[in-house]
Amino acid sequence: MIELYHNNISVCSQRVRLVLEEKGLAYTSRPVGLASGEQLTPAFRKINPRSLVPVIVHDGHIIVESMVICEYLDEVFAEPALKPADPIGRATMRVWAKLPDDILHAACATVSFAVAFGRQLKEKAGAGLEDHLARMPDPARRERQRLAIEKGVETSFFRDHIKAYDKTLADMETQLQKTAWLAGDAYSLADIAIFPYIERLNRLGLFGMWENRPGVTRWLANLKARPAYKPAVADFAPMDFNDLGDPGLKDWPRIKELIAS
Ligand SMILES: N[C@@H](CCC(=O)N[C@@H](CS)C(=O)NCC(=O)O)C(=O)O
Structure with a gap:
Protein backbone atom coordinates (compact mmCIF):
# COMPACT_ATOMS: atom_id res chain seq x y z
CA MET A 1 0.00 0.00 0.00
CA PHE A 77 7.49 -0.79 -10.03
CA ALA A 78 9.63 -1.26 -13.12
CA GLU A 79 7.00 -0.84 -15.86
CA PRO A 80 6.79 1.41 -17.76
CA ALA A 81 10.44 2.34 -17.20
CA LEU A 82 10.96 6.06 -16.63
CA LYS A 83 14.75 5.96 -16.89
CA PRO A 84 16.58 5.92 -20.23
CA ALA A 85 17.99 2.51 -21.10
CA ASP A 86 21.57 3.74 -21.71
CA PRO A 87 24.02 5.17 -19.13
CA ILE A 88 24.48 8.47 -21.02
CA GLY A 89 20.72 8.94 -21.14
CA ARG A 90 20.49 8.22 -17.42
CA ALA A 91 23.34 10.66 -16.66
CA THR A 92 21.56 13.35 -18.72
CA MET A 93 18.32 12.58 -16.89
CA ARG A 94 20.01 12.99 -13.49
CA VAL A 95 21.54 16.34 -14.41
CA TRP A 96 18.06 17.67 -15.26
CA ALA A 97 16.59 16.03 -12.17
CA LYS A 98 19.07 17.73 -9.83
CA LEU A 99 18.55 21.21 -11.27
CA PRO A 100 15.66 21.99 -8.90
CA ASP A 101 17.82 21.16 -5.87
CA ASP A 102 20.67 23.29 -7.31
CA ILE A 103 18.63 26.45 -7.99
CA LEU A 104 15.26 25.99 -9.66
CA HIS A 105 13.28 25.08 -6.55
CA ALA A 106 14.45 28.19 -4.68
CA ALA A 107 13.76 30.23 -7.82
CA CYS A 108 10.26 28.78 -8.02
CA ALA A 109 9.54 29.64 -4.38
CA THR A 110 10.79 33.21 -4.86
CA VAL A 111 8.75 33.79 -8.01
CA SER A 112 5.62 32.13 -6.58
CA PHE A 113 5.70 34.06 -3.30
CA ALA A 114 6.67 37.36 -4.91
CA VAL A 115 3.95 37.17 -7.55
CA ALA A 116 1.04 35.35 -5.89
CA PHE A 117 1.48 33.17 -2.80
CA GLY A 118 2.77 35.99 -0.61
CA ARG A 119 -0.45 37.93 -0.90
CA GLN A 120 -2.46 34.78 -0.42
CA LEU A 121 -0.52 33.68 2.67
CA LYS A 122 -0.77 37.18 4.18
CA GLU A 123 -4.54 37.12 3.77
CA LYS A 124 -4.88 33.58 5.11
CA ALA A 125 -2.48 33.91 8.05
CA GLY A 126 -3.41 37.49 8.95
CA ALA A 127 -1.80 38.38 12.28
CA GLY A 128 -0.45 34.81 12.42
CA LEU A 129 1.98 35.37 9.50
CA GLU A 130 5.00 35.92 11.75
CA ASP A 131 4.18 32.81 13.74
CA HIS A 132 3.79 30.78 10.51
CA LEU A 133 7.23 31.95 9.33
CA ALA A 134 8.84 31.41 12.74
CA ARG A 135 7.75 27.77 12.74
CA MET A 136 9.51 27.03 9.41
CA PRO A 137 12.51 24.87 10.37
CA ASP A 138 14.89 26.02 7.58
CA PRO A 139 16.11 29.56 8.39
CA ALA A 140 17.35 30.33 4.85
CA ARG A 141 14.04 29.29 3.30
CA ARG A 142 12.15 31.26 5.97
CA GLU A 143 14.08 34.49 5.29
CA ARG A 144 13.76 34.15 1.52
CA GLN A 145 10.03 33.67 1.90
CA ARG A 146 9.69 36.63 4.25
CA LEU A 147 11.49 38.96 1.81
CA ALA A 148 9.58 37.73 -1.23
CA ILE A 149 6.30 38.34 0.62
CA GLU A 150 7.39 41.84 1.71
CA LYS A 151 9.06 43.10 -1.46
CA GLY A 152 7.55 41.08 -4.31
CA VAL A 153 9.43 41.34 -7.61
CA GLU A 154 11.67 44.04 -6.13
CA THR A 155 13.24 41.55 -3.68
CA SER A 156 17.03 41.69 -4.16
CA PHE A 157 17.32 38.06 -5.28
CA PHE A 158 14.20 38.03 -7.51
CA ARG A 159 16.31 39.07 -10.52
CA ASP A 160 18.83 36.21 -10.02
CA HIS A 161 16.04 33.70 -9.59
CA ILE A 162 13.97 34.78 -12.60
CA LYS A 163 17.18 34.75 -14.65
CA ALA A 164 17.91 31.19 -13.42
CA TYR A 165 14.47 30.24 -14.72
CA ASP A 166 15.18 31.96 -18.04
CA LYS A 167 18.51 30.15 -18.36
CA THR A 168 16.77 26.83 -17.68
CA LEU A 169 14.25 27.57 -20.43
CA ALA A 170 17.10 28.48 -22.82
CA ASP A 171 18.91 25.19 -22.03
CA MET A 172 15.66 23.28 -22.46
CA GLU A 173 15.10 24.90 -25.84
CA THR A 174 18.59 23.90 -26.99
CA GLN A 175 17.96 20.29 -25.94
CA LEU A 176 14.39 20.16 -27.28
CA GLN A 177 15.57 21.35 -30.70
CA LYS A 178 17.54 18.09 -30.81
CA THR A 179 15.35 15.53 -29.04
CA ALA A 180 11.67 15.07 -28.26
CA TRP A 181 12.23 14.90 -24.49
CA LEU A 182 14.84 16.29 -22.14
CA ALA A 183 16.99 13.16 -21.78
CA GLY A 184 16.56 11.89 -25.35
CA ASP A 185 13.74 10.55 -27.45
CA ALA A 186 12.00 8.76 -24.58
CA TYR A 187 9.90 10.45 -21.90
CA SER A 188 11.69 10.08 -18.56
CA LEU A 189 12.08 11.29 -14.99
CA ALA A 190 13.97 14.28 -16.46
CA ASP A 191 10.71 15.59 -17.94
CA ILE A 192 8.78 14.75 -14.78
CA ALA A 193 11.41 16.54 -12.66
CA ILE A 194 11.23 19.80 -14.63
CA PHE A 195 7.63 19.97 -15.85
CA PRO A 196 6.00 21.18 -12.58
CA TYR A 197 8.37 24.16 -12.47
CA ILE A 198 7.36 25.28 -15.95
CA GLU A 199 3.70 24.52 -15.26
CA ARG A 200 4.00 26.82 -12.22
CA LEU A 201 5.15 29.72 -14.44
CA ASN A 202 2.23 28.98 -16.72
CA ARG A 203 -0.23 29.10 -13.83
CA LEU A 204 1.30 32.35 -12.61
CA GLY A 205 0.63 33.88 -16.03
CA LEU A 206 4.33 34.04 -16.97
CA PHE A 207 3.94 32.06 -20.21
CA GLY A 208 5.64 34.93 -22.06
CA MET A 209 8.91 33.34 -20.92
CA TRP A 210 8.69 30.73 -23.71
CA GLU A 211 6.77 32.67 -26.37
CA ASN A 212 9.87 32.52 -28.62
CA ARG A 213 10.83 28.99 -27.62
CA PRO A 214 8.98 26.56 -29.90
CA GLY A 215 10.74 23.48 -28.52
CA VAL A 216 9.56 24.24 -24.98
CA THR A 217 6.06 25.06 -26.26
CA ARG A 218 5.85 21.71 -28.07
CA TRP A 219 7.26 19.81 -25.08
CA LEU A 220 4.73 21.39 -22.74
CA ALA A 221 1.85 20.48 -25.08
CA ASN A 222 3.14 16.89 -25.43
CA LEU A 223 3.40 16.53 -21.68
CA LYS A 224 -0.13 17.81 -21.13
CA ALA A 225 -1.40 15.37 -23.75
CA ARG A 226 -0.20 12.39 -21.70
CA PRO A 227 -2.97 10.54 -19.83
CA ALA A 228 -1.12 11.03 -16.52
CA TYR A 229 -1.41 14.83 -16.68
CA LYS A 230 -5.11 15.04 -15.87
CA PRO A 231 -5.20 12.87 -12.72
CA ALA A 232 -1.77 14.02 -11.49
CA VAL A 233 -2.00 17.76 -12.15
CA ALA A 234 -5.14 19.12 -13.81
CA ASP A 235 -7.60 17.39 -11.48
CA PHE A 236 -5.90 19.11 -8.56
CA ALA A 237 -6.98 22.48 -9.99
CA PRO A 238 -8.63 24.81 -9.18
CA MET A 239 -5.44 25.67 -7.48
CA ASP A 240 -5.21 27.76 -4.35
CA PHE A 241 -4.22 30.85 -6.26
CA ASN A 242 -6.83 30.60 -9.00
CA ASP A 243 -8.86 33.33 -7.40
CA LEU A 244 -5.98 35.70 -8.07
CA GLY A 245 -6.36 35.14 -11.84
CA ASP A 246 -3.04 35.11 -13.75
CA PRO A 247 -1.39 37.28 -11.06
CA GLY A 248 1.94 37.44 -12.87
CA LEU A 249 0.50 39.31 -15.83
CA LYS A 250 0.51 42.62 -13.95
CA ASP A 251 4.18 42.08 -13.06
CA TRP A 252 5.16 40.80 -16.52
CA PRO A 253 6.47 44.11 -17.94
CA ARG A 254 8.78 44.55 -14.91
CA ILE A 255 9.78 40.88 -14.94
CA LYS A 256 10.72 41.19 -18.63
CA GLU A 257 12.93 44.16 -17.76
CA LEU A 258 14.62 42.22 -14.96
CA ILE A 259 15.30 39.25 -17.25
CA ALA A 260 16.87 41.57 -19.84
CA SER A 261 18.96 43.52 -17.29
N1 LIG B 1 13.80 18.87 -1.99
C1 LIG B 1 12.47 18.62 -1.52
C2 LIG B 1 11.72 19.93 -1.45
C3 LIG B 1 10.33 19.75 -0.87
C4 LIG B 1 9.59 21.07 -0.75
O1 LIG B 1 10.21 22.15 -0.76
N2 LIG B 1 8.26 21.00 -0.63
C5 LIG B 1 7.45 22.18 -0.54
C6 LIG B 1 6.27 22.09 -1.49
S1 LIG B 1 6.84 21.92 -3.17
C7 LIG B 1 6.90 22.32 0.87
O2 LIG B 1 6.55 21.34 1.49
N3 LIG B 1 6.84 23.56 1.38
C8 LIG B 1 6.32 23.83 2.68
C9 LIG B 1 6.98 25.02 3.32
O3 LIG B 1 7.94 25.57 2.74
O4 LIG B 1 6.54 25.40 4.42
C10 LIG B 1 11.76 17.62 -2.44
O5 LIG B 1 12.14 17.54 -3.61
O6 LIG B 1 10.87 16.89 -1.99
Missing part, protein backbone atom coordinates in the same frame (compact mmCIF):
# COMPACT_ATOMS: atom_id res chain seq x y z
CA ILE A 2 1.21 3.50 -0.88
CA GLU A 3 0.17 6.55 1.13
CA LEU A 4 1.03 9.93 -0.33
CA TYR A 5 1.32 13.05 1.83
CA HIS A 6 1.09 15.87 -0.65
CA ASN A 7 -0.42 19.19 -1.59
CA ASN A 8 -2.54 20.05 -4.61
CA ILE A 9 -0.26 22.76 -6.01
CA SER A 10 3.15 21.73 -4.67
CA VAL A 11 5.58 21.22 -7.54
CA CYS A 12 7.36 18.36 -5.76
CA SER A 13 4.04 16.62 -5.11
CA GLN A 14 3.16 16.92 -8.80
CA ARG A 15 6.35 15.04 -9.68
CA VAL A 16 5.43 12.09 -7.49
CA ARG A 17 1.80 12.04 -8.65
CA LEU A 18 2.99 12.01 -12.28
CA VAL A 19 5.13 8.92 -11.60
CA LEU A 20 2.29 7.18 -9.76
CA GLU A 21 -0.11 7.86 -12.64
CA GLU A 22 2.39 6.92 -15.38
CA LYS A 23 2.77 3.57 -13.63
CA GLY A 24 -0.93 3.17 -12.90
CA LEU A 25 -0.32 2.82 -9.15
CA ALA A 26 -3.18 3.29 -6.70
CA TYR A 27 -2.44 5.35 -3.60
CA THR A 28 -4.14 6.70 -0.53
CA SER A 29 -4.18 10.47 -0.67
CA ARG A 30 -3.20 12.40 2.48
CA PRO A 31 -3.56 16.10 1.59
CA VAL A 32 -1.44 18.56 3.58
CA GLY A 33 -2.57 22.22 3.67
CA LEU A 34 0.62 24.25 3.23
CA ALA A 35 -0.97 27.71 3.43
CA SER A 36 -2.70 26.74 6.68
CA GLY A 37 0.63 25.44 8.05
CA GLU A 38 -0.33 21.78 8.45
CA GLN A 39 3.24 20.80 7.51
CA LEU A 40 4.45 22.68 10.59
CA THR A 41 2.36 20.73 13.10
CA PRO A 42 3.91 18.17 15.49
CA ALA A 43 1.78 15.44 13.86
CA PHE A 44 3.27 16.07 10.40
CA ARG A 45 6.78 16.56 11.78
CA LYS A 46 6.67 12.98 13.01
CA ILE A 47 6.37 11.97 9.35
CA ASN A 48 8.89 14.48 8.01
CA PRO A 49 10.84 16.55 10.57
CA ARG A 50 11.78 18.98 7.76
CA SER A 51 8.08 19.92 7.43
CA LEU A 52 8.04 19.35 3.66
CA VAL A 53 5.85 17.44 1.24
CA PRO A 54 5.80 15.07 -0.56
CA VAL A 55 6.30 11.98 1.56
CA ILE A 56 5.27 8.45 0.73
CA VAL A 57 4.74 5.62 3.14
CA HIS A 58 5.18 2.33 1.32
CA ASP A 59 4.69 -0.91 3.22
CA GLY A 60 5.49 0.95 6.44
CA HIS A 61 8.63 2.70 5.11
CA ILE A 62 8.67 6.50 5.12
CA ILE A 63 10.39 7.98 2.06
CA VAL A 64 11.03 11.72 1.63
CA GLU A 65 12.48 13.94 -1.15
CA SER A 66 10.52 13.96 -4.38
CA MET A 67 13.27 12.72 -6.73
CA VAL A 68 14.29 10.01 -4.27
CA ILE A 69 10.64 8.94 -4.16
CA CYS A 70 10.37 9.01 -7.97
CA GLU A 71 13.49 6.87 -8.40
CA TYR A 72 12.31 4.51 -5.66
CA LEU A 73 8.94 4.02 -7.36
CA ASP A 74 10.68 3.46 -10.69
CA GLU A 75 12.85 0.75 -9.15
CA VAL A 76 10.10 -1.04 -7.26
